Amino acid sequence: MILSKEETFSLSEMEALQSERLHSSIKRVYENVPSYREKMNAAHLTPDDVKSVADISKLPFTTKDDLRVNYPYGLFAVDKSKLQRIHASSGTTGKPTVVGYTKHDLEVWTECVARIAAMGGATGDDICQIAFGYGMFTGALGLHYGLERLGAAIVPSSSGNTEKQLMYLKDFGVTLLVATPSYGLRIAEVAMQNGFNPKTDFTVRTGLFGSEPMTEAMRAELKKMWGDNFRLTQNYGMSELMGPGVSGECEHFCGMHINTDHFIPEIIDPNKGEPLPAGEHGELVITCITKEALPLIRYRTRDLTRLFTDKCACGRTTVRMDCVTGRSDDMLKIRGVNVFPGQIEEVLLGIDECGPHYELVLTRRNHTDYMEVKVELLPELLTDVFPDLEHLGLKVRTKLKTVLGIDTKVTLASPNTLQRFEGKAKRVTDLRNV
Ligand SMILES: [Zn+2]
Structure with missing residues (x-):
């Protein structure tokens, strides 16, 4: 109306x-x-x-x-x-x-x-x-x-x-x-x-x-x-x-x-x-x-x-x-590359086994930036077969690299283990200047 x-x-x-x-x-x-x-x-x-x-x-x-x-x-x-x-x-x-x-x-x-x-x-x-x-x-x-x-x-x-x-x-x-x-x-x-x-x-x-x-x-x-x-x-x-x-x-x-x-x-x-x-x-x-x-x-x-x-x-x-x-002020600059959390979300939600809960952790070692992407797996698609998990982790990492242009560490988390939010989600933890 x-x-x-x-x-x-x-x-x-x-x-x-x-x-x-x-x-x-x-x-x-x-x-x-x-x-x-x-x-x-x-x-x-x-x-x-x-x-x-x-x-x-x-x-x-x-x-x-x-x-x-x-x-x-x-x-x-x-x-x-x-x-x-x-x-x-x-x-x-x-x-x-x-x-x-x-x-x-x-x-x-x-x-x-x-x-x-x-x-x-x-x-x-x-x-x-x-x-x-x-x-x-x-x-x-x-x-x-x-x-x-x-x-x-x-x-x-x-x-x-x-x-x-x-x-x-x-x-x-x-x-x-x-x-x-x-x-x-x-x-x-x-x-x-x-x-x-x-x-x-x-x-x-x-x-x-x-x-x-x-x-x-x-x-x-x-x-x-x-x-x-x-x-x-x-x-x-x-x-x-x-x-x-x-x-x-x-x-x-x-x-x-x-x-x-x-x-x-x-x-x-x-x-x-x-x-x-x-x-x-x-x-x-x-x-x-x-x-x-x-x-x-x-x-x-x-x-x-x-x-x-x-x-x-x-x-x-x-x-x-x-x-x-x-x-423009939430943009993450990782090893000189501009990365938006929304891009990562799109990639993760495009993979069947990944649920909508994820976290990004940024660290710096020896003047180099690293990003870890933690993503929770969906319970119905969860596997405990190690080669399957390894293969899935590699698939997520490859897709992220294609979209973002940088390599990331991917951690697959068990269902219901990452933090949940009742208001605005806070998904990025930047430890680079701590
Ligand atoms: Zn309209």
């Missing part, structure tokens, strides 16, 4: 709306955010130099570092008295990234998430279990209010306590699950360990997955466990921009429709910072054009993807983004 008329705007209608909103956002930021005003002054720009979308590439970028330097409220464009909510993204080291919302921001957020939930097949009749961690993280409350807007019932189970999640799924007749792809796998796995068949023993038919990228191989793996009738879409967002609600997949699975009446997307070369032609892979840069509290301008997301502008069969005309294939 298409919720808003803006989702079907013609290109010229959308550009006119974006240009008007961009100009007024730049004006507000220039007047209210000293550090961004300084950046514009240094580039010899005033708000009048940015009258249309075509002018956007003149503007300076905003980075995660700007948020850190201006902690907590330095990039806010409104007075604290206007705030209605404050969230923060978990900082693995040091201070978190703080984001704020006015009443209007919360309204827009709810509307954007409701659109994306509807795109993924949610309706007012759904009973939705939200297995994202509630708290400072934007994911759970974002989906909560968006789904509520559609008229759906919410089961705010939060993450963790997987056996209790299963009880809610079964006893409450849950029809829609919100989770990270890794937790979606974990729930199905614990269900099977407890004697359930996720395909037939539950009523869940829709999955709205997000907060970490889902490769096609991972989607296939999830469908294997939850069944072919499980309609599994992914959506994209980040706290700095709003939280979930930036973009999401429709039932045609051909990229995530971006809410372009609120966010202007660009793709740039992550090294040179220059805009790339339509359709090319690069780093996603987003400008918020309706946010009041924290309107980030040309925010460098570090997420690598590409944009699609062709028509989608669903009738929406908004620009779509591909699945995020990696982060």
Whole structure:
């Protein structure tokens, strides 16, 4: 179901709306955010130099570092008295990234998430279990209010306590699950360990997955466990921009429709910072054009993807983004070669005997980098015949070498021995600078 008329705007209608909103956002930021005003002054720009979308590439970028330097409220464009909510993204080291919302921001957020939930097949009749961690993280409350807007019932189970999640799924007749792809796998796995068949023993038919990228191989793996009738879409967002609600997949699975009446997307070369032609892979840069509290301008997301502008069969005309294939700052440099964990995941899931659980361990000896890939074997395909295992290990190593261009050590782990995740998966352990 298409919720808003803006989702079907013609290109010229959308550009006119974006240009008007961009100009007024730049004006507000220039007047209210000293550090961004300084950046514009240094580039010899005033708000009048940015009258249309075509002018956007003149503007300076905003980075995660700007948020850190201006902690907590330095990039806010409104007075604290206007705030209605404050969230923060978990900082693995040091201070978190703080984001704020006015009443209007919360309204827009709810509307954007409701659109994306509807795109993924949610309706007012759904009973939705939200297995994202509630708290400072934007994911759970974002989906909560968006789904509520559609008229759906919410089961705010939060993450963790997987056996209790299963009880809610079964006893409450849950029809829609919100989770990270890794937790979606974990729930199905614990269900099977407890004697359930996720395909037939539950009523869940829709999955709205997000907060970490889902490769096609991972989607296939999830469908294997939850069944072919499980309609599994992914959506994209980040706290700095709003939280979930930036973009999401429709039932045609051909990229995530971006809410372009609120966010202007660009793709740039992550090294040179220059805009790339339509359709090319690069780093996603987003400008918020309706946010009041924290309107980030040309925010460098570090997420690598590409944009699609062709028509989608669903009738929406908004620009779509591909699945995020990696982060420019998550890229692993091993013996000078660029490696993305997503590439490794694709290889492993393409091998019948390998399950979806894996870990990467990086070490350095005598100034040389080494990568160990630990992958868990599937119980039904497990063999304890040594030559078979040796042969399988060699097959995994050869396939990895073909794709990555570097040699790795492959360790085949027994079923249920690697770590499981209830939120975002953490698969890389880098011990090179320890
Ligand atoms: Zn579509």
